[in-house]
Amino acid sequence: MTFKAALEAASGRVQDCLAAELAGYGDDAVIAAMRYAVAGGKGLRGFLVMESARLHDVPAAQSVWAAAAVEAVHAYSLVHDDLPAMDDDDLRRGQPTVHVKWDEATAILAADALQALAFALLARPECAADAGRRIALVASLAEAAGARGMVLGQAQDIAAETAKVPLTLHQITGLQANKTGALIRWSAEAGARLAGADPAPLSAYATSLGLAFQIADDILDVEGDAGTAGKRLRKDAEAGKATFVSLLGLDGAKARAEALVEEAEAALAPYGATAETLRAAARFVIAREK
Template structure:
């Protein structure tokens, strides 16, 4: 039986090397980009790209550019999330956040540069020889990361916090499907785009990713309540201190765990059309609700 964290680590190592090769060097912004991207993280989104692509016989080497692109996009979002005008965090993965290591202006610009770097990577012929595939990847990541995706979810979160309003469960689901789920959905769907899979395969991966993304967020909410700050490398209990509604605050710890279990069962069921070829993706789903960071 495969040791999933170890397998995840092998892909993370390959992805780290690819990011190291793709990211710029030579000035303060480049170094801030590298600080915010390299040297840590589970690389789960990149893993989903690689493993979903493998379902369509796309090699890891070819899939790694797309995996690197989503990790650049994700890193940009974290750098900006950590800013004082957002979540105001001093630590990320046990190290000073970019705006603490440098300054706020550098953090904003490094995040901006990482966002454009993601699309530069996707548009490069090295990512896929077929330009129509590259355009599809660019379009899908733009949709997942913009107003109709991650940014829209963050805007909902900020608006609720500014108004001092507790969101209900439907609103929380909507917010997290945008803020967290949209990038996870892109990661899983990108494998079908790289492998030029049919609509049935894309729909199955979308169902998998939607359930996985919701479970991932519930686990994050649980870790914010009972996680280990040293292991997390960042401050915890911030949602409760800010008075934010989360899956845990609305469902309770036991209810949130039960919901996460149900979602993981849904995610694994969605993979049935792929048979044992999707075992690594099923393992990723199980890992999502057992992880400690």
């Protein structure tokens, strides 16, 4: 299966899983906002879960629960990220952001509920028959999403907007390893955790992949088309924020992203040809237009 086909298949399964789970929740504004928030998107994190699981012979019917969980956390983070108190964005995935379509209170509550949903999905016996593996997934996602992972990165990003001295390259790398990289790492490691295998090779892969992903985002913010990207661009330059592009230059940022993709591909050597779809995912990350 090609990378594009695998990405679409994984995204479809995750969307079906989330839709089925939310079908019995009712029809109030918060539930409607939850459904809206998880719809669309690339589904890259869910794909990484399912593809890393495939490498360890974990069936898709099982890995989809962890994939849906991380996509729920990712959706919650985007809803909060778009709020006026944070990035104040009115467009996400080509559609009005949740707080614009409803209101801020509904957006906050819907995002909170999506975060809770993620851990409920991981606790399902369908996710893993072994309770110890379910607990490991819950604990590791809490770490990746919390105050030592994604939330820390978001706080660092907000602080950087008002800092008197722009961040250094080292500081930005650390920030993005938290804000973007933590969930990507968890996603790639999840398949090994489901199988009770060593996640180290996939962790190394995802560390390089996550940083390449963020550098590509910084490049898109400069070169991309807002209509294609489905979100507002040029906002980093407008805010005067230090980015990989501002520190490395456009060509330097592209070269660094290419080098990171090579590192990510090399980390998959223990899996041989069976990891070719994950290698293609790394190449996609720096070639995407949204």
